[in-house]
Amino acid sequence: MRGEATPRLREALEDDIVAGRLRPGQRLDEVGLAERFNVSRTPIREALIQLASSGLVEIRPRRGAFVLLLGPRELIESFELMAEIEAACARLAARRMGDEDRAALERAHHACEDAVRAGDPEAYYPTNAAFHAAIYAATGNRVLAAEALRLQRRLQPYRRLQLRVPRRMDASFAEHEAILAALLSGDGEAAAEALHAHVLVQGERFMSLITALQDEAEVVARAG
Amino acid sequence: MRGEATPRLREALEDDIVAGRLRPGQRLDEVGLAERFNVSRTPIREALIQLASSGLVEIRPRRGAFVLLLGPRELIESFELMAEIEAACARLAARRMGDEDRAALERAHHACEDAVRAGDPEAYYPTNAAFHAAIYAATGNRVLAAEALRLQRRLQPYRRLQLRVPRRMDASFAEHEAILAALLSGDGEAAAEALHAHVLVQGERFMSLITALQDEAEVVARAG
DNA sequence: GTCAATGATCTTGTATGCAAGATTTGACTG
DNA sequence: CAGTCAAATCTTGCATACAAGATCATTGAC
Numbered sequence: 001m002r003g004e005a006t007p008r009l010r011e012a013l014e015d016d017i018v019a020g021r022l023r024p025g026q027r028l029d030e031v032g033l034a035e036r037f038n039v040s041r042t043p044i045r046e047a048l049i050q051l052a053s054s055g056l057v058e059i060r061p062r063r064g065a066f067v068l069l070l071g072p073r074e075l076i077e078s079f080e081l082m083a084e085i086e087a088a089c090a091r092l093a094a095r096r097m098g099d100e101d102r103a104a105l106e107r108a109h110h111a112c113e114d115a116v117r118a119g120d121p122e123a124y125y126p127t128n129a130a131f132h133a134a135i136y137a138a139t140g141n142r143v144l145a146a147e148a149l150r151l152q153r154r155l156q157p158y159r160r161l162q163l164r165v166p167r168r169m170d171a172s173f174a175e176h177e178a179i180l181a182a183l184l185s186g187d188g189e190a191a192a193e194a195l196h197a198h199v200l201v202q203g204e205r206f207m208s209l210i211t212a213l214q215d216e217a218e219v220v221a222r223a224g
Numbered sequence: 225m226r227g228e229a230t231p232r233l234r235e236a237l238e239d240d241i242v243a244g245r246l247r248p249g250q251r252l253d254e255v256g257l258a259e260r261f262n263v264s265r266t267p268i269r270e271a272l273i274q275l276a277s278s279g280l281v282e283i284r285p286r287r288g289a290f291v292l293l294l295g296p297r298e299l300i301e302s303f304e305l306m307a308e309i310e311a312a313c314a315r316l317a318a319r320r321m322g323d324e325d326r327a328a329l330e331r332a333h334h335a336c337e338d339a340v341r342a343g344d345p346e347a348y349y350p351t352n353a354a355f356h357a358a359i360y361a362a363t364g365n366r367v368l369a370a371e372a373l374r375l376q377r378r379l380q381p382y383r384r385l386q387l388r389v390p391r392r393m394d395a396s397f398a399e400h401e402a403i404l405a406a407l408l409s410g411d412g413e414a415a416a417e418a419l420h421a422h423v424l425v426q427g428e429r430f431m432s433l434i435t436a437l438q439d440e441a442e443v444v445a446r447a448g
Numbered sequence: 449g450t451c452a453a454t455g456a457t458c459t460t461g462t463a464t465g466c467a468a469g470a471t472t473t474g475a476c477t478g
Numbered sequence: 479c480a481g482t483c484a485a486a487t488c489t490t491g492c493a494t495a496c497a498a499g500a501t502c503a504t505t506g507a508c
Binding site: 004005006039040041042043046062063064 | 491492493494498499500501
Binding site: 458 | 483486490495501505506508
């Protein structure tokens with residue numbers, strides 16, 4: 001077994017959580033994971049600690065690790081934070097982005113368009129994430145971009161549900177169009193406002209779904 | 225040894241870093257720390273991993289852990305992120321803060337005033353941090369506040385140096401006054417702008433000092 | 449039949465052991 | 479005398495061992 005185990009485990013678990021294969025609230029048993037990955041508990045624990053620090057996992061002392069389950073309040077607050085950070089990204093990106101960034105942004109936008117045309121939410125999901133990531137990158141501020149990505153990943157398990165809402169995908173894409181136009185025209189304030197609303201509306205639309213998920217997940221947590 | 229060791233170790237190391245007892249760039253030897261705290265390497269490693277995830281420590285695989293040393297670019301970017309986040313806090317706080325928050329903010333401001341009167345940068349430092357923290361809390365958004373605090377701590381080892389700059393403490397306090405006035409009058413935009421500038425100016429003023437620290441720390445890192 | 453208490457079982461948190469990669473030291477070569 | 483290669487030493491990363499707290503089940507009382 002070459003290379004180091006811990007980073008690999010962290011990525012594998014992170015993918016499982018972000019992709020929804022591990023559901024919010026689910027318990028992460030150290031021994032079980034160790035067996036699944038054919039390693040000892042030590043690197044598993046270290047990976048779990050890292051995931052806890054980046055906000056994907058919650059470790060309750062002496063009780064074990066759980067996929068982070070955001071309550072309604074935390075969820076609203078997280079989307080609000082995301083909206084503020086993305087708005088800041090829009091402002092900076094509009095001011096600073098270069099030709100390379102513009103091209104990447106347009107590529108990402110077209111990829112979204114393809115997914116919308118295909119009417120495939122599963123395909124839209126990653127292209128949407130990439131579009132937002134392209135905005136982060138266009139700020140030229142790597143620290144800010146890393147922070148935005150971290151938050152994006154933290155919210156992805158929840159976002160994922162939202163694309164199932166009828167017509168949401170088309171609405172999302174239309175909003176992207178307005179954001180992109182504002183960015184390309186260099187109007188940072190307009191882009192910031194549009195992006196802020198775009199993120200917040202997602203948070204708000206989620207709430208009903210989330211509450212449902214919440215109940216479901218709690219049942220899972222209790223049963224599992 | 226009752227209670228759990230890891231959280232205690234994390235806090236102790238975090239305090240050492242934030243307070244400047246452990247300098248940026250300094251190596252953190254697992255065995256040495258284990259002896260110092262009378263524990264095995266295991267909880268030390270877990271504490272270091274947590275500190276790495278919150279951005280106070282850098283772990284280079286197979287090379288060990290080091291107190292995070294931000295380069296000039298990362299430092300500028302971090303202050304820019306901090307400025308954006310604090311500006312967002314100001315906007316939200318101006319809209320939402322209650323009487324309790326107002327009172328806490330004024331108390332924090334008066335504590336700053338005392339330190340300025342005494343002309344004591346060492347005393348001003350924590351009161352300044354508390355003033356900013358009061359703004360975070362006044363947003364009513366705990367997720368946002370937690371994020372702001374995390375960044376604040378990450379930058380504290382660097383901020384700490386800046387209060388040594390002549391007259392900086394008085395200028396900082398004067399800026400606080402303007403920020404507080406805007407917040408209390410409910411003018412979120414003005415508060416946001418003032419706070420944004422307040423944070424950014426710190427970042428900019430730091431740069432010369434930082435470069436000096438950078439060199440010094442690298443020497444320490446190489447020697448240690 | 450429900451609830452509480454107590455012991456068995458399981459899981460976490462920490463210590464210790466060991467192998468592999470990194471660093472240092474010292475000798476040797478040009 | 480500087481530079482380089484190699485072996486010895488040190489450190490990390492992972493595995494395993496063990497103790498203490500948490501969970502669960504069984505039993506007994508009401």
